[in-house]
Amino acid sequence: TSVATYYGQGAYQPRLSTFCAETSLDIINIGFVNIFPDNELSGWPGTNFGNQCDGSVYYVNGQPTGLLKNCHQIVEDIPLCQAAGKKIFLSLGGAGPSTGQSIHSVESAVAFAEWLWGAFGPVDSAYVSDEVPRPFDDIVFDGFDFDIEFNTGFGYAYMANRFKELYNEYIEQTSTSRQWFLSAAPMCGLPNTLLGDAIQNAPFDYIWVQFYNDWSCGAVNYVNGVSGFNFDDWVSVIKASANPDAKLYVGLPAEESEANLGFYVGAFSVAGLIEEYMNKYPSTFGGVMLWEATGSLNNTTPDGHTYADNIKKVLDT
Numbered sequence: 001t002s003v004a005t006y007y008g009q010g011a012y013q014p015r016l017s018t019f020c021a022e023t024s025l026d027i028i029n030i031g032f033v034n035i036f037p038d039n040e041l042s043g044w045p046g047t048n049f050g051n052q053c054d055g056s057v058y059y060v061n062g063q064p065t066g067l068l069k070n071c072h073q074i075v076e077d078i079p080l081c082q083a084a085g086k087k088i089f090l091s092l093g094g095a096g097p098s099t100g101q102s103i104h105s106v107e108s109a110v111a112f113a114e115w116l117w118g119a120f121g122p123v124d125s126a127y128v129s130d131e132v133p134r135p136f137d138d139i140v141f142d143g144f145d146f147d148i149e150f151n152t153g154f155g156y157a158y159m160a161n162r163f164k165e166l167y168n169e170y171i172e173q174t175s176t177s178r179q180w181f182l183s184a185a186p187m188c189g190l191p192n193t194l195l196g197d198a199i200q201n202a203p204f205d206y207i208w209v210q211f212y213n214d215w216s217c218g219a220v221n222y223v224n225g226v227s228g229f230n231f232d233d234w235v236s237v238i239k240a241s242a243n244p245d246a247k248l249y250v251g252l253p254a255e256e257s258e259a260n261l262g263f264y265v266g267a268f269s270v271a272g273l274i275e276e277y278m279n280k281y282p283s284t285f286g287g288v289m290l291w292e293a294t295g296s297l298n299n300t301t302p303d304g305h306t307y308a309d310n311i312k313k314v315l316d317t
């Protein structure tokens with residue numbers, strides 16, 4: 001089992017290298033590409049990585065885009081994380097603005113995936129060109145994460161399937177042993193309107209469900225001994241999906257302040273839930289996802305262990 005986390009939106013977050021050194025973190029989603037092309041005059045996506053970039057953006061035909069140009073610390077640090085054996089995904093969506101997250105046609109869903117592959121994928125793929133920038137230079141992400149939180153779910157299955165085709169095409173052409181992955185971060189309510197269709201129709205590798213900010217299905221229900229926590233239902237969703245072997249993660253807030261009031265549960269309070277579901281679904285249970293890295297770092301026990309360390313310890317028992 002493994003621990004996945006998000007990085008990029010933490011208040012006063014330290015640079016990524018801090019988390020490259022954290023052995024309890026296995027997968028890090030870098031968030032976010034938070035403006036999608038159909039919502040941008042320039043036709044380019046926009047990004048936001050909190051305090052990590054200097055604010056300068058790319059220009060297209062003399063017009064500013066929302067695409068950040070200088071995030072040198074992330075660019076310097078991703079190789080450190082990858083050298084430490086961590087998978088680093090680029091996350092699409094995130095906490096807003098809601099006006100930025102929608103896809104208006106199948107064609108634009110496909111074009112968006114190809115653009116991102118050219119901009120953030122292998123430096124020698126067929127989609128690298130003078131028309132597509134390399135905001136993170138020669139950094140090659142290990143996959144793309146769908147953290148869709150607003151509007152509708154239209155287009156994401158087409159986009160995820162196009163990513164899968166691009167992965168397979170590149171692997172076929174280069175015979176590389178390197179792999180690329182797809183992940184999604186649905187909120188726990190079922191049926192899931194924003195990512196249900198994508199999960200049903202595209203072969204995701206990791207599904208980290210946000211078991212917070214929703215009283216009907218949050219992990220807090222299990223901890224409080226009441227019904228609602230719906231991991232079992234999510235196992236059925238995975239088994240009926242395009243990839244029945246996808247790994248299902250329990251998403252949790254890493255600190256009191258990182259979810260709506262009442263949804264945070266202590267690492268040791270949630271240990272029972274983790275142990276029960278890890279044993280109940282040994283092949284589907286993938287681990288725990290934490291929102292998010294800096295909150296976990298700020299949520300340290302007196303012995304100096306972060307929330308992620310304490311969760312990892314529960315997973316390893």
Ligand SMILES: CNC(=O)NC(=N)Nc1ccccc1
Nearest residue numbers: 006094095147185210258291
């Ligand atoms: C995995 N994605 C998230 O956990 N997103 C998230 N926590 N969004 C959010 C929702 C409400 C307030 C702040 C952030």
